[in-house]
Amino acid sequence: MKLSRYFTLAELTRSQTAQSLGIPNVPGATETAHLRALCEQVLDPLREAIGTPIRVNSAFRARSVNARIPGASTTSQHLDGKAADIQAPAMAVLELFQRIIRMGLPFDQIIYEAMSPTAKWVHVSFDPTRRRGDIRVARFGPNGRPTGYPPVTREQALAMDEPRTRGGGAQELEYVELDDAPEPRGRRPATKKTRRVGPRATVRRPKTSAASRSATKRRSNPAKKKKKTKAVAKTARRPAARTAAKTARRSATNRPTYGRKSGTKAAKRTSRD
Numbered sequence: 464m465k466l467s468r469y470f471t472l473a474e475l476t477r478s479q480t481a482q483s484l485g486i487p488n489v490p491g492a493t494e495t496a497h498l499r500a501l502c503e504q505v506l507d508p509l510r511e512a513i514g515t516p517i518r519v520n521s522a523f524r525a526r527s528v529n530a531r532i533p534g535a536s537t538t539s540q541h542l543d544g545k546a547a548d549i550q551a552p553a554m555a556v557l558e559l560f561q562r563i564i565r566m567g568l569p570f571d572q573i574i575y576e577a578m579s580p581t582a583k584w585v586h587v588s589f590d591p592t593r594r595r596g597d598i599r600v601a602r603f604g605p606n607g608r609p610t611g612y613p614p615v616t617r618e619q620a621l622a623m624d625e626p627r628t629r630g631g632g633a634q635e636l637e638y639v640e641l642d643d644a645p646e647p648r649g650r651r652p653a654t655k656k657t658r659r660v661g662p663r664a665t666v667r668r669p670k671t672s673a674a675s676r677s678a679t680k681r682r683s684n685p686a687k688k689k690k691k692t693k694a695v696a697k698t699a700r701r702p703a704a705r706t707a708a709k710t711a712r713r714s715a716t717n718r719p720t721y722g723r724k725s726g727t728k729a730a731k732r733t734s735r736d
């Protein structure tokens with residue numbers, strides 16, 4: 464099924480993870496509409512401009528597929544069919560990244576992901592409801608897992624450089640299907656879809672109750688409770704009030720008072736003295 468001028472639904476729903484695990488990766492009507500918008504607004508104009516094929520490594524990911532991907536999050540725009548991880552085999556990936564920015568394509572977020580000198584791709588998203596123009600560069604740890612997605616300005620992104628391989632970008636690039644959702648949890652705008660999906664809530668609820676259970680346990684720990692009461696009693700026994708009043712009386716005459724509480728107290732005492 465053709466989604467747009469240059470892309471098919473099959474290209475936008477392929478997934479290494481789904482394929483290797485035999486999990487179906489079938490978008491619903493909403494996700495398909497998002498995929499079409501992504502193609503029409505970003506991928507088609509880009510394909511047209513560069514004049515060579517674009518390889519979509521992973522765009523839509525069903526929840527069951529995403530859950531099997533390293534670092535699986537619930538905020539990935541791939542889940543909604545709003546993001547695609549792409550390469551252009553005839554072009555260096557950094558060049559592709561910069562081209563999208565330079566063209567002023569209406570992306571919501573774009574990430575340059577260079578996991579290794581040969582495994583690189585561009586994550587680009589389109590959201591019909593927002594256009595943040597958010598530009599980031601993924602950082603990877605020694606284990607190949609992303610460690611962060613610091614934002615960069617348009618100027619910084621366009622000034623980026625890296626050693627080019629002889630013969631240009633015409634090389635077979637590797638791709639690793641990873642979760643690349645740099646947004647903190649909960650920042651994704653609530654859509655019908657997010658509200659409908661329950662696994663996160665059901666997963667979090669027992670977690671919270673477990674946390675509060677352990678908190679109760681901590682609070683009711685008899686040894687600690689005893690200690691606390693003891694400490695409180697000690698403080699109460701200490702003639703702190705008298706000492707404070709004495710100090711206040713001593714200092715009130717030649718030092719301005721800052722705290723309202725101690726100020727009034729000190730003032731009262733001095734006037735009475």
Ligand SMILES: [Zn+2]
Pocket residue numbers: 541546547548586587643
């Ligand atoms: Zn991605």
